[in-house]
Amino acid sequence: MSFLKINNTSIGYSEPLIADINTSLELGEVCLLMGNNGIGKTTLIKSILGQNQLLNGEISINGKSIQKLNPNEIASQIAIVFSKAEIPDNYTVTDLISLGKYIHYPYYFKLNEKDKNEIASIIDKLNLTQFRDKKLTELSDGNLQKAFIGRALAQNSPLIILDEPTTHLDEENKLMILSLIRNLAKNENKLILFSSHDWRLAKEFSDKIWWLKDKKLISGISEEIILNNPELITPKILDFNKNFHPPEIVAPKLEKEMIYSFLQKNFASDLTKFKLTFKNYKWELKSEDFYDNYHTLTDIKQSLQNLINTNN
Amino acid sequence: MKNKFGVLCFFIIVGIIISFIINLNIGYAKLSFPDFYNESAEQYEIAGFRINRALAMILAGIAIPTSGFLLQEYFKNPLAGPDVLGITSVSSLFVAFYIFFSQDILIPDYLQNSFISLSSILGSVVLMMVLLLFSNRFRDKSFIIIFGFLISALAGAVVSFLQFYVESQSLKNYILWTFGSNNQANFSQISILTILIIIGLFFTFKSIKPLIGNSLGVAYAQSFGVSQSKLKISIIVASSILSASVTAFLGPILFIGVVVPHFCRMLWNPAQLWHQLILNVVLGIFVMQVFSIISELSQFPINIITTFFGIPVILLMLMKNKRL
Numbered sequence: 001m002s003f004l005k006i007n008n009t010s011i012g013y014s015e016p017l018i019a020d021i022n023t024s025l026e027l028g029e030v031c032l033l034m035g036n037n038g039i040g041k042t043t044l045i046k047s048i049l050g051q052n053q054l055l056n057g058e059i060s061i062n063g064k065s066i067q068k069l070n071p072n073e074i075a076s077q078i079a080i081v082f083s084k085a086e087i088p089d090n091y092t093v094t095d096l097i098s099l100g101k102y103i104h105y106p107y108y109f110k111l112n113e114k115d116k117n118e119i120a121s122i123i124d125k126l127n128l129t130q131f132r133d134k135k136l137t138e139l140s141d142g143n144l145q146k147a148f149i150g151r152a153l154a155q156n157s158p159l160i161i162l163d164e165p166t167t168h169l170d171e172e173n174k175l176m177i178l179s180l181i182r183n184l185a186k187n188e189n190k191l192i193l194f195s196s197h198d199w200r201l202a203k204e205f206s207d208k209i210w211w212l213k214d215k216k217l218i219s220g221i222s223e224e225i226i227l228n229n230p231e232l233i234t235p236k237i238l239d240f241n242k243n244f245h246p247p248e249i250v251a252p253k254l255e256k257e258m259i260y261s262f263l264q265k266n267f268a269s270d271l272t273k274f275k276l277t278f279k280n281y282k283w284e285l286k287s288e289d290f291y292d293n294y295h296t297l298t299d300i301k302q303s304l305q306n307l308i309n310t311n312n
Numbered sequence: 313m314k315n316k317f318g319v320l321c322f323f324i325i326v327g328i329i330i331s332f333i334i335n336l337n338i339g340y341a342k343l344s345f346p347d348f349y350n351e352s353a354e355q356y357e358i359a360g361f362r363i364n365r366a367l368a369m370i371l372a373g374i375a376i377p378t379s380g381f382l383l384q385e386y387f388k389n390p391l392a393g394p395d396v397l398g399i400t401s402v403s404s405l406f407v408a409f410y411i412f413f414s415q416d417i418l419i420p421d422y423l424q425n426s427f428i429s430l431s432s433i434l435g436s437v438v439l440m441m442v443l444l445l446f447s448n449r450f451r452d453k454s455f456i457i458i459f460g461f462l463i464s465a466l467a468g469a470v471v472s473f474l475q476f477y478v479e480s481q482s483l484k485n486y487i488l489w490t491f492g493s494n495n496q497a498n499f500s501q502i503s504i505l506t507i508l509i510i511i512g513l514f515f516t517f518k519s520i521k522p523l524i525g526n527s528l529g530v531a532y533a534q535s536f537g538v539s540q541s542k543l544k545i546s547i548i549v550a551s552s553i554l555s556a557s558v559t560a561f562l563g564p565i566l567f568i569g570v571v572v573p574h575f576c577r578m579l580w581n582p583a584q585l586w587h588q589l590i591l592n593v594v595l596g597i598f599v600m601q602v603f604s605i606i607s608e609l610s611q612f613p614i615n616i617i618t619t620f621f622g623i624p625v626i627l628l629m630l631m632k633n634k635r636l
Contacts, residue, residue: 051534071537078535086388086529102525102536143600 001063003027003191004048004159009057011047012042018212023219025193025208027158030185032202032222033195035212041195044212045161048193050074061159075103079147079152081145083164091136093128093147094119100154122150126180131167131168149180154189160184162194166202174198178205240279259285259300266308317587320579324594331601335366336342338608350530360499367606371556372565373600376518377592379554381576382571385523385585387545390629394555397437397443398463400564401439403556415482425501428489429560436442436556439463440548462583477606489563490615492495501561508557515550519522519543520585527583565600566615567622572596574629 002024009167010016017040025031035041046052048059050066059066061077070079079100086289101115111119123132126146136144154159162181182205185192193210200305203209209225211218218225251298263274276287283294287302294300339362380393394400408433475483526540533540558565576582576591603621607614 010439049535071534075535075537080532080535082529082531084529085532086527088388088527089581090577092581092583095581095583096528099524102521105521223473 003062004049004193006159007058007060009047009059010055010118011043011052012055013043018217019215019217021057021217023210023217025191027191028185028189028191029208030181030194031151031208031210032199032206032207033193033210033212034199034202035195038210041212042163044210044217045080045163045193045195049078049080057122066231072103074113075155077157078159078161079155079157081148081152081162081165083167085148087136087144089135089137091144092133093123093139093150094132096136097122097150100151101155103155115303118134119154122153126150140173141168142170142176145169145177146180149177149184153184158189159191159193162192164196166198167196174201177213178202181205190294220289259297262301262304266304317580321590321594324591324598328594328601331598331605332366333368334600335369335563335605335608336362338605342508344350364499364502366601368562369600370570371505371509372562373597374504374593375554375558376565376568376600376619377572377576378513378594379551380591382516382519382547382551382554382587383569384573386519386526386543390574391570391626393573394436394551394559395564395566396460396570397554398460398467399438399439399555400559401442401464401467402439402568403432403435403559404490404564405470405628406431406438407489408471408474411482411486412478415479416451421555427446429557432560433552433556436552436559437548440552444544444548467583505557505561507552512554513551514555515516515546516552516589519546519550520589522546524585557602563613564615567626568596568599568603568618571622572599572626574625 003026005024006021009021010019011021012018021044032040033044041183043052046068047059050059050069050071054067061069061074064073066074074165097119098111098115101111101119104115105111107255120132122203123129126149128143128146128150129137131143131147136147139147149160149162149165152162165177165181178201181194184190185207194202194206203222203226206222209218209222211225211229218229220228259276260274275284277284277286283300285292285294285298285300292303294303336359336442339358376394383392383394383397384390386392407428410427414427471486475486478486499614521531522538522543525536526543530540571587572595574591576595577586579595580587580591582588603614603617607617608613610617
């Protein structure tokens with residue numbers, strides 16, 4: 001039996017945003033929730049949290065229907081990291097992470113020794129030890145996000161949902177958070193569902209993808225989803241997958257446009273004489289003056305750069 | 313250093329005991345020890361009077377800072393408080409209305425005070441309802457101050473208008489009430505006050521955990537299972553009962569509700585709300601006892617004393633802008 005199961009469910013407000021969702025996730029998996037702005041990612045998260053009424057169908061967690069659980073029982077199954085939160089002025093990292101124990105105390109007067117130790121070990125695990133008594137307002141964005149993830153961990157719920165955990169972060173911190181998510185699922189046997197616009201990067205860290213598109217939820221194993229949907233395919237620039245035999249690809253739109261923009265800036269406004277295609281693992285750059293094959297876009301850029309330099 | 317909080321509270325409680333004893337010994341008449349327990353003693357009545365005064369100050373010290381503390385945590389605004397929000401001025405307005413409209417009606421003396429208290433409580437409850445109705449907009453920190461200022465100014469204007477037309481005895485009654493005289497409470501009033509404050513504290517205890525859950529914003533609170541509507545109601549009930557009951561029986565005691573929670577946050581980790589609540593109660597009692605002593609020594613009404621102390625502190629808070 002799957003840990004998180006969504007059966008024939010439609011979600012939304014008066015009109016369904018996403019209809020007929022049928023999917024499930026297991027403990028230990030990382031699932032990336034992707035889709036454009038306004039397509040219903042947050043609504044889906046709220047529906048799983050039981051904060052939005054379902055239009056029809058059923059969402060069950062650990063075999064129990066969400067609609068039948070009270071907020072406290074839901075919280076003991078699902079911990080959440082929202083993309084936005086009020087940052088209390090006076091909270092330290094330890095205070096925030098201790099808040100994860102909130103649902104486990106009737107009046108939250110004093111943490112017992114066991115919980116205190118657990119919070120200390122979470123802080124260590126997240127490499128926040130040197131910031132433990134630092135105010136949240138003084139933390140960097142990356143460490144702040146880690147502290148919020150720490151709060152979710154302290155809640156001890158098997159499912160952790162993160163809404164846009166990588167927005168506002170730089171490359172290095174994005175990678176740090178994504179690999180943290182990956183490790184948590186693997187080492188702590190958590191089920192992690194996270195939404196992200198950085199899907200090109202995030203897909204590398206997830207087992208499954210839920211892709212919201214045209215009022216449908218397309219779900220499956222990450223690689224399959226990517227392979228079966230040409231519009232998602234981007235040749236991996238740094239680390240090329242040799243087993244992957246794409247047919248002739250017209251797009252990777254973004255990279256192509258980057259090169260065209262480079263050409264436009266440096267050579268001519270008329271780009272008709274340049275032709276950029278991707279064939280058999282290689283980029284082909286053709287023009288009236290030359291024809292060449294490259295493995296990566298960086299190579300193209302480099303050779304064009306050399307061309308500019310010699311012309312000057 | 314395990315129980316630093318206990319040590320802190322111990323020192324404040326010692327301070328309370330000392331100031332309580334001093335407070336009992338200050339006044340026009342010199343009292344001797346037997347006066348307090350010997351019914352046939354010459355000044356037994358005066359002693360009872362003093363005990364009532366000191367007890368009233370304890371109750372005010374519990375209620376006003378707690379009320380301010382709850383409002384500040386709820387609005388997440390360190391300047392919120394029963395007086396800054398205008399609760400006290402609207403209470404005064406209702407008392408003024410009562411005194412104005414009842415001047416021609418003959419009301420027995422023993423009911424007079426109860427009606428004053430009742431109208432004062434009614435005024436605070438009405439304003440609290442209005443505040444909570446607009447509470448989402450009041451998260452804006454400057455707006456809340458402007459609103460409180462405007463509502464106080466409006467109440468003040470209406471009160472002045474009423475004063476102009478009221479007869480002199482009623483005017484005197486009103487002015488005496490606004491002085492926040494700590495001498496007028498009798499024992500039955502103190503008993504009622506105690507009951508009201510216990511009810512207020514009951515709702516306060518119910519609000520603390522949801523307030524902790526609210527600290528990361530409403531979305532998180534909802535995911536912890538905090539019911540916003542229940543919290544809102546217990547905040548209304550607790551803070552208006554606490555501030556209104558004291559205002560009703562002892563007159564408006566200003567600024568304590570803002571200043572005491574502010575000092576408590578300097579003394580102990582502001583994130584620990586249960587500790588803060590206890591600290592507010594003990595420090596509140598201590599401060600009120602000290603102010604009561606100063607009020608007796610200087611012969612000024614207690615309201616004037618709290619204002620003289622409160623305004624500079626609030627000004628400093630605004631200028632330092634640390635937690636605003």
